[in-house]
Amino acid sequence: MKLRSVLVANRGEIAVRIIRAAKALGIRTVQVYSAADADMLAVKLADEAIEIGPPAPKKSYLDIAAVISAAKRADVDAVHPGYGFLSENGDFADAVVAAGLIFIGPSGDAIRLLGDKVAARAVAEKAGVPTVPGSDGRISSLADALEVTKRTGFPVMIKAAAGGGGRGIRIVNTAAELETQFPQASAEALASFGDGGLYLEKVITRARHVEVQILGDGKNVVHCFERECSLQRRRQKVWEEAPSFLLPPEVRQKLCDSAVALARSVGYRGAGTVEYLYDDETRQFYFIEVNTRIQVEHPVTEMITGIDLVEEMFRIAAGASLSVRQADIAVKGHAIECRINAEDPRRGFMPAPGRIERLAVPEGKGIRFDTMLYGGYVIPPFYDSLLGKLIVWGEDRPACLVRLSQALEQLKIEGVPTTVPLHRALAADPQIAKGAFHTRFLETWLETEFAADGGRAAEVA
């Protein structure tokens, strides 16, 4: 199958990233955009750009018919969905294929199977991947839910079967709380996802979030090792690393092998991520979910393995076999990514759209800045606040942290508040240097360490 042109069905920094990969492979690029995004960087970089609707995502980037119509008009061979928006919508993948085009990702059936959290959990169990103790699939009544907690104990999470990405989750600490929250959670899941199905999972306290990058061509599957993404605020990742440096080698091997086994069991095609919770004390890991797309934090994996994951997605979609064998993939050094958001960390992370008055991007060995920004760009208020990602590589983690601090000093974004001061403070923090953190660490740290001086110590340093 020939892949000579691609429609980028996304926006922001990932659209820029996809266009750069396509250009490196000599693929013609067509960028879709909403009325609010006519000035975005990806539109300027693409060979062609097509407006698909008004600013509201559901009338543009989430409008399957509008995207398919643009793809047909532009006469492209393939569609890359990026992350978010339609990237994990099985019906969109089917619609792309029905239009005679290549969807750069797994099949609609695979997206639906792995996107349903209950079905994915069953797939994981069947492939021998440990799962978090919880309900055996969906639970239909409060009585069943209470029965499950006799086994798991409290606290437990009530999760929406159709949720994901940290959405549709409630934590309850007692049976009484479960009784109040269960019906509310079901109503909320029905309203948010069109599916009121729920399941229960034990809360693993003080766990790390560790995830394995996989690549499959439908026959073979390889892993590109793991990422450590425990630094989160409101279940959104803030800072990511690769590898997860404190993982014992034998645990790393088992973890990565389990992700490959899971992906192989469904004949996975494309790039994907298997997410886990890891308990440092018991050295147990537990499957959480599979993301059937490229992830925001994919560059840290690229920095330590030398594999260009987005280029690999294009090759797989074009029908090629994997260009790498497992034996060829090795970890070299350490990488950290900081998500730079248009939010004010000193004012409760209030989002702040606006005009970029000045931009100075750090350069040098081991430094990469994936961004949607340019000087004079006006950030629209209609989409998420991610402006770019600073990714830094070093020979080892201490060297990486030193280089990261230097790069964060050189990164200047003027015009809107950003999360750069937060990252400067994190990069200088002794607990971060030790790696002593878990998924609940950052929120506490923000209330104590960061609130104490508002990140000013790192500003002056």
Added chain:
Amino acid sequence: MSKHEIRSPLPGTFYRSSAPDVPPFKTDGDTVSSNDAIGLIEVMKTFQEIQAGVAGGSIRFLVDNEEPVMAGQVIAEVDQ
């Protein structure tokens, strides 16, 4: 009698109700108290509540539900 203008503090998308399937916070002609919610502004996927800011009668909306708004744009007027 004077008119008080309620302005959006932020650019974003204006919503007249707290969720798609619930009634609007206020309808044209309603009386408002100072801390009554009159709408939400969605900015970068987060929601900020807009309060009337004044007590008065007969609120009149100038922006439709789900319409984009600019920072400083008048969303509604209240008679005082």
